Amino acid sequence: xxxxxxxLMVVFIAELLVYTWCRVQYVRTGYEIAQTTIEHQRLMELxxxxxxxxxxxxxxxxxxxxARQRGLVMPDSKQVVVIP
Amino acid sequence: xxxxxxxKSNPLKWVRFRVILVGTVFGLCFAFLVGRAFQLQILxxxxxxxxxxxxxxxxxxxxxxxxxxxxxxxxxxxSSIKVASICAYPExxxxxxxxxxxxxxxxxxxxxxxxxxxxxxxxxxxxxRHADPTEVSAVRKLDVDGIDFVTESRRxxxxxxxxxxxxxxxxxxxxxxxGLEFYYDSFxxxxxxxxxxxxxxxxxxxxxxxxxxxxxxxxxxxxxxxKNIQYIAExxxxxxxxxxxxxxxxxxxxxxxxxxxxxxxxVPRFNPNAFSQYEPWLWRNRAITxxxxxxxxxxxxxxxxxxxxxxxxxxxxxYCENGAYRIGRNVVHDIRPYATLSFQDILKYSxxxxxxxxxxxxxxxxxxxxxxxxxxxxxxxxxxPGETRGSLLPVGRWSEIDAGAICFGQSVSVxxxxxxxxxxxxxxxxxxxxxxxxxxxTDVQGRVVKRFKPTVLRQVxxxxxxxxxxxxxxxxxxxxxxxxRAALKNYKVAGKTGTAQKADPAGGGYSDDRxxxxxxxxxxxxxxxxxxxxxxxxxxxxxxGGVVAxxxxxxxxxxxxxxxxxxxxxxxxxxxxxxxxSEAVRGHLF
Numbered sequence: 174x175x176x177x178x179x180x181l182m183v184v185f186i187a188e189l190l191v192y193t194w195c196r197v198q199y200v201r202t203g204y205e206i207a208q209t210t211i212e213h214q215r216l217m218e219l220x221x222x223x224x225x226x227x228x229x230x231x232x233x234x235x236x237x238x239x240a241r242q243r244g245l246v247m248p249d250s251k252q253v254v255v256i257p
Numbered sequence: 258x259x260x261x262x263x264x265k266s267n268p269l270k271w272v273r274f275r276v277i278l279v280g281t282v283f284g285l286c287f288a289f290l291v292g293r294a295f296q297l298q299i300l301x302x303x304x305x306x307x308x309x310x311x312x313x314x315x316x317x318x319x320x321x322x323x324x325x326x327x328x329x330x331x332x333x334x335x336s337s338i339k340v341a342s343i344c345a346y347p348e349x350x351x352x353x354x355x356x357x358x359x360x361x362x363x364x365x366x367x368x369x370x371x372x373x374x375x376x377x378x379x380x381x382x383x384x385x386r387h388a389d390p391t392e393v394s395a396v397r398k399l400d401v402d403g404i405d406f407v408t409e410s411r412r413x414x415x416x417x418x419x420x421x422x423x424x425x426x427x428x429x430x431x432x433x434x435x436g437l438e439f440y441y442d443s444f445x446x447x448x449x450x451x452x453x454x455x456x457x458x459x460x461x462x463x464x465x466x467x468x469x470x471x472x473x474x475x476x477x478x479x480x481x482x483x484k485n486i487q488y489i490a491e492x493x494x495x496x497x498x499x500x501x502x503x504x505x506x507x508x509x510x511x512x513x514x515x516x517x518x519x520x521x522x523x524v525p526r527f528n529p530n531a532f533s534q535y536e537p538w539l540w541r542n543r544a545i546t547x548x549x550x551x552x553x554x555x556x557x558x559x560x561x562x563x564x565x566x567x568x569x570x571x572x573x574x575x576y577c578e579n580g581a582y583r584i585g586r587n588v589v590h591d592i593r594p595y596a597t598l599s600f601q602d603i604l605k606y607s608x609x610x611x612x613x614x615x616x617x618x619x620x621x622x623x624x625x626x627x628x629x630x631x632x633x634x635x636x637x638x639x640x641x642p643g644e645t646r647g648s649l650l651p652v653g654r655w656s657e658i659d660a661g662a663i664c665f666g667q668s669v670s671v672x673x674x675x676x677x678x679x680x681x682x683x684x685x686x687x688x689x690x691x692x693x694x695x696x697x698x699t700d701v702q703g704r705v706v707k708r709f710k711p712t713v714l715r716q717v718x719x720x721x722x723x724x725x726x727x728x729x730x731x732x733x734x735x736x737x738x739x740x741x742r743a744a745l746k747n748y749k750v751a752g753k754t755g756t757a758q759k760a761d762p763a764g765g766g767y768s769d770d771r772x773x774x775x776x777x778x779x780x781x782x783x784x785x786x787x788x789x790x791x792x793x794x795x796x797x798x799x800x801x802g803g804v805v806a807x808x809x810x811x812x813x814x815x816x817x818x819x820x821x822x823x824x825x826x827x828x829x830x831x832x833x834x835x836x837x838x839s840e841a842v843r844g845h846l847f
Contacts, residue, residue: 203455207454221336221339222338224336225333225338225415231332232415233419233484233488234416234417247816247819248819253819253825
């Protein structure tokens, strides 16, 4: 009889520990998800800003200005060879 | 001794007493706990549950970023980024004067203005919205209690002035106020989505709770505009306006066979990132919202009507009265006196008298019907706000001089878009296309949600007459024509100049020194890839379309063709010859 009680107690305590471990994992994973979400948002925002910066750097006005500074000119129609 | 002996004699009684005492205390405690639990769980349960939820649940509301506007090659024209705005809680600021001085230095604002805000009785005030990162950093360093930072979304236009009148702009709160930003606001702007998050004692969110409530989706716009062609048009137009000391200018580049607008340029321009620093008239998309008397460019459409009516042929001749023709009480003049001109020479030399006589031969009723078919007096339905109908009086209200003047583009007002779309019909075998600016709408993942396809409105002239008109328009750009300065090497251009006196608001009638000059043409004439319209308002140095607008057309057309890699017609002829000879060789071999 005593042995049965001991086994039951062990099972009960083990279940309690597993449950507690699950809850701890749940909360920890929740924190990790929250952190990752924040990081994702930060990276998305950075990506967006970089895209805007990329668009600014590729502005035709800026590229034309740099080209002029380096002495580049548009090719004359005679300089364009059309390959059939 | 007595007591000690009594205790010794009744040990069981004493133990029982202590057990009962402890049991009673525990029983009372347990009863208290049960009572308290009953009170908390049953009596005040709902109320406390709500109170607790406020402490461990937080609703996270997320407003999606406004959709991005791209050019036809997916280059960003308008995008939203997160920026910090600086705010204050006046009640928490201990020394408003010192804080105002420090903030004024950091933000380069007026101290008195900030002091006024900090001294107000409000709980919350904005100090500076959409502050620069350097300003935010400077204010953070001040470390003043009662100053806070709020992250907001800000619309940013990376190409600054480029196509600003077309794209428009947004206000502080992200609502579209002008241009496509306004027209497509309901698609670009999403609605807030929300989800509930559990938070710990430190206020850190650690898990989501409950369903995610989706807001209204956000869409991106893919325009028909091409940023490089837009830049070419704006640069050429800007130089033309500057060279002739003009008030303003508009240029359009359209694909005649589809109605896609590749460029819609305006000068002067404005920077939508700082729109409030510019006068409101600069914000308008004047190619669509403003109408003007087109002058001689309108003769092409009168000629098209004349050919369609069957009353005239390209070789019909008209007596041009040696430069002065009386219509009712008015006298119509030509720049140079002509005796007799053929139908096609009336266009080549841009004779007003010839055009008026052409109109007489066609008849007002048919001319009106045909001009309506070309789209004058009606909106084209382009996806832009504030489109004008222009003004084409009902034929019943035409006076004798109206009927004549309309033939050379006076007594009628049109928008730049209307004239470009109408002439595009001639370039497109007589089919009038609906002009459009947005070719696709995509969702946040970039998947196409809606595609706008070219729309044929109607056939206005027959293919045969469209080709005849094209040949006549080619002659205008050849030697002796009014549009010779629009001619391009290696490409045949079909075009028409326009010079119109502006109405005089003060004295009535027409002004002697205020003109609108224009040139409209398409190229290559045989198989048109682009149509370019240039309108320059009030040039001072010269007022002829062939002098002011034609060179701007030439530059836009030349650089656009090069950008689009349209082979020169000489090269096309060479390629055709080579292909024919290679087929001949193959024929011999096999």
